[in-house]
Amino acid sequence: MPEGHTLHRLADLHRRRYVGRPVAVSSPQGRFTAGAALVDGRVLERSEARGKHLFHHYGPDLVVHVHLGLYGQFGDEPRPVEPPRGQVRMRMVGETHYADLRGATACELITDAEAEAIHDRLGADPLRPDADPDRAWARISRSRAPLATLLMDQSVIAGVGNVYRAEALFRHRLDPQLPGQDLRRIEWDALWADLKDLLGDGYRRGLIRTLRPEHDPVGAPDDAPAGAQRSSSEEEGGGSARRVYVYRRTGEPCLVCATPVAHAAHAARNLFWCPTCQSGRKRGRRARAPVPGSRADREE
Missing domain, CATH: 3.20.190.10 (MutM-like, N-terminal)
Structure with a gap:
């Protein structure tokens, strides 16, 4: 999407x-x-x-x-x-x-x-100047729902989808199952600032690229023409030179610690994370592994 x-x-x-x-x-x-x-x-x-x-x-x-x-x-x-x-x-x-x-x-x-x-x-849109991150924080800090759910809830944060969810949580070493109410304010402020940067970079490039320079030996790709809409595969860092940490990298080694990237179904969507880098302080209920051949198993 x-x-x-x-x-x-x-x-x-x-x-x-x-x-x-x-x-x-x-x-x-x-x-x-x-x-x-x-x-x-x-x-x-x-x-x-x-x-x-x-x-x-x-x-x-x-x-x-x-x-x-x-x-x-x-x-x-x-x-x-x-x-x-x-x-x-x-x-x-x-x-x-x-x-x-x-x-x-x-x-x-x-x-x-x-x-x-x-x-x-709609919730706060990181790409809009009128976005109110405090409003999003008020929702998150009171919620028992896991971060994996809250970041995809468009009434909390508008514009974040499956790719940015997985990548932002990894970049901040946050367990996707951490309840929102257990997130620290300093962690939220850093996460919000990073979402603004990541979506802003995606806006400028027309591509999703989330690797930090030390993890991206290929280097930055050419930017897309202004306003051009890429294919879904290109948008999501698809192809042989994907420049993402965990999204659609099931079973591949984490670029930081080499642990195989995990994948599970979460609220009818696919969730990707590193079990080592994102081991949490406190966990909610684990996402269930997808049923083979199901829609979730096809890694949307």
Whole structure:
């Protein structure tokens, strides 16, 4: 699933490509036809991201809300416009470029009040200047839920997904099963600062890279073009030169201590950690090993 930095890159790209100009909006697939008709030809006034949500504001009570979900992709191509390929939920055509949305979990026209309601239920977004880490800390410090659950709870922290969860917890040697109420404030402050840095780096590169220099002999990759959306594999550090500590490295040696990286199902998602580096002060109930062949076992 695309994480928060991807949505912020898209919001900025659409700001440069389309904001302040009329946009032709259609739904070649047909599932967004009614909503597209109401904003077709209007000037896009604002493009913004909050967590994993993208909002296009076309005027009072005319907000296109997009959530990419697991498989969503928002293309970016220069004109001339080509015939739609595949199931294009929404097509935006501007003066110089066009964008096709495919596979999104949500693509809907909502009111300002509905957009505000989504904003209100989201937690602190590390990539937004208005983020309030104290609000997130208030939730975490009172919770008996494990950190592995809390970091993926979008009402606590908006924009962190499976990759950043695993990598941030490893970088701070935190047991994924440590209850939130047992996390020290100094540890939270360091974790929040690192999440800001990691997502900020992902935003700049268009790639998730979490290795510290001393653990990354390959060096930093070239940055992606501004606003470009990488494939899921590239986004998550996939390929033969993955630059992550534990995510999708089940059974491989930890880059710090050489202990095999562990993998288990946790709240229907996959969890990766080093049993040695992340041995905790206090543990909640252990995540169960995934059932062979199950969705969790396929290491999303």
